[in-house]
Amino acid sequence: MSDHEELESNVAAWVLGALDRQEAEVVQAHVEGCASCRETGARLQRAVTALPLAVEEIAPPERLRDRVLAAAAASSGSTRAPSRARKVVKPPARRTVFGLLFDRLPTYAAAAAVIVALVAGLVAGDLVARSGQVMPPSEVARFTLSGHESLTGAKASVIELKADGLALVDFSGLPAVGQGRVYEVWLITSGGRADPAAVFVPDANGSKVVLVNRALQGYSLMAITDEAGPDGAQAPTQKPQMYGSVA
């Protein structure tokens, strides 16, 4: 068996995590330089990513939810700037020029907890713009909303995580809502139908990060109105004064 055949024969075990550390490093080093093994690895990796779905979904006990949220609250006091991920063996990624670029940029935030980084103003889009590189067509889309009239000065950054079918919206500069009222987030189709997406009350600073638990595909606009709380309205009762394109 040639050296290459030998290495290639380990790719399946590699994506399954079934090699010891040393072997894994050897395979990874090879894959980084070998297009055909990279393709093989990426293809086999898809199968591994799907494996957890073969398991039955089981609702955990209620108390686990409380434990997780309490533990997260306790640990969120220590917010750290994004650091380089510790060196771990990585199965093949799409190693285009953009893929290599991604490796060098500080990895940027999109998950829920990363709201911390958003609020701290670390939006990787700025970094990309400064470096003059173009974002590859990716699993993430970004939009902004701006406020008008009574909401002039309010802004929001929207980060859509397409692979997860959800979006994070980071609001700032919002005036307080009246007693018993909420801001409501709408997703609006090109035909003008407005679907309710979320309601929230800004914090004392006029900020809030909101998770929109659905994909933005098929919608043209995201908009905000001031509605009666606690659940908002089924349809907007006023003209939106904050909005942006999400198409």
Next chain:
Amino acid sequence: MAAGSQEALAQLYDRYAGLAYGLALRVLGDPGRAEDAVQEAFLNVWNRAAAFDPARGSLRSWLLTAVRNRSIDYLRGRGAHERREQDLEPVAATVGGQDPWHEVSLKLERDAVREALSSLPPEQRQAVELAYFGGYSQAEIADMTRVPLGTVKGRMRLALEKLSS
């Protein structure tokens, strides 16, 4: 800010906890330890969120990989820093679910994977399951199943090829 983040984490928990706990239970068999593994994985994701690169995979696969890795750690009775075998990292972007089709597409994905797994020859399925859910290395699998290492490699390869098609 903290309140906003908490709500977002709660929503993510509500969305993925069933998959996470099911996976941990499958690996560990013990509900108490499964809860611990799920909690640690969510915390891990929470604390390392700055390292999440959405271009490399979905939040779901990142989280579930953390659950799998943590569960394997528990199974092997060691802390994360002692992990001798390779850490799995999520890479391939999966086709994500889209609300309001999220539940439907999840079900379709799940049915497809189960169908594909159950149609594998038993020895191929076993090799994959021992590696992924059991955390065994290919050398250990060869020992346990009393076949040459090359045979195990071949089985893994064939199984994953079929599952990925």
